[in-house]
Amino acid sequence: MSQLVSETFEDLAPADIVSRILDGSNGVPCITCSFQAEDMIVVDLVRKQVPDIAVIFLETGYHFRETYAYRDRMAQLWKLNLINASSKQTVADQESQFGILNQTDPTRCCQLRKVEPLFEALQGYDLWFTGLRREQSPTRRNLQILEQHRLPTGKTLEKVSPLAHWTWEQVWQYTLENKIEYLPLYDLGYRSIGCQPCTAIPADGADPRSGRWGGVKLECGIHTSSDRVE
Numbered sequence: 001m002s003q004l005v006s007e008t009f010e011d012l013a014p015a016d017i018v019s020r021i022l023d024g025s026n027g028v029p030c031i032t033c034s035f036q037a038e039d040m041i042v043v044d045l046v047r048k049q050v051p052d053i054a055v056i057f058l059e060t061g062y063h064f065r066e067t068y069a070y071r072d073r074m075a076q077l078w079k080l081n082l083i084n085a086s087s088k089q090t091v092a093d094q095e096s097q098f099g100i101l102n103q104t105d106p107t108r109c110c111q112l113r114k115v116e117p118l119f120e121a122l123q124g125y126d127l128w129f130t131g132l133r134r135e136q137s138p139t140r141r142n143l144q145i146l147e148q149h150r151l152p153t154g155k156t157l158e159k160v161s162p163l164a165h166w167t168w169e170q171v172w173q174y175t176l177e178n179k180i181e182y183l184p185l186y187d188l189g190y191r192s193i194g195c196q197p198c199t200a201i202p203a204d205g206a207d208p209r210s211g212r213w214g215g216v217k218l219e220c221g222i223h224t225s226s227d228r229v230e
Contacts, residue, residue: 009145014162017145018045018129021160027126030054030083032118035071036193037171037182038131038163043080044180045162046129052081053129056121059084060113061091062102062195070183077181085121087113102197113195119151132161135168136192
């Protein structure tokens with residue numbers, strides 16, 4: 001994969017990025033998917049070349065019912081190899097032990113229900129496709145299309161964000177042109193959709209992720225807790 005790390009992908013369309021990276025790697029690929037619009041585009045692009053690619057969904061136990069219904073519907077429609085990665089504790093057990101962490105300590109809640117399950121799920125893969133975009137948040141401004149990341153266990157894998165250079169308008173253009181059914185919460189005004197207790201509709205003109213965690217933070221940790229290898 002070293003030849004890929006040094007290659008420039010900025011001028012390529014996402015489909016070409018996906019093709020070139022898959023063609024240049026013998027590694028096992030996966031996609032993390034929250035079933036938001038960006039993730040569904042990446043799933044659509046990658047599954048055309050790897051139909052049985054693992055699609056990892058972080059099953060926190062706190063998602064909107066609309067998200068669960070949409071996940072199940074699209075998994076069946078697209079015949080996805082869906083993997084629901086969940087915490088070792090149930091929601092009830094966690095709340096019994098720690099209280100309502102999403103209210104008192106959302107960072108710890110994300111660590112237990114998102115970060116740790118994801119890093120465990122990623123151990124079996126070498127290519128990690130995401131729907132991240134630079135425009136989504138100031139914390140993603142320096143996102144590269146292809147990055148090497150080291151997990152806490154020491155495992156290193158290639159993290160691929162084919163839509164890094166895309167705008168929100170391009171996301172919806174692709175979604176509508178390709179007739180991809182989308183999560184109905186967007187029609188209500190949501191722009192960044194995660195767990196229900198920690199997701200609100202952002203104010204007009206505000207950062208799309210400003211509706212997450214009551215504005216206390218912008219990231220859950222799954223994209224900031226691994227070490228980027230320069």
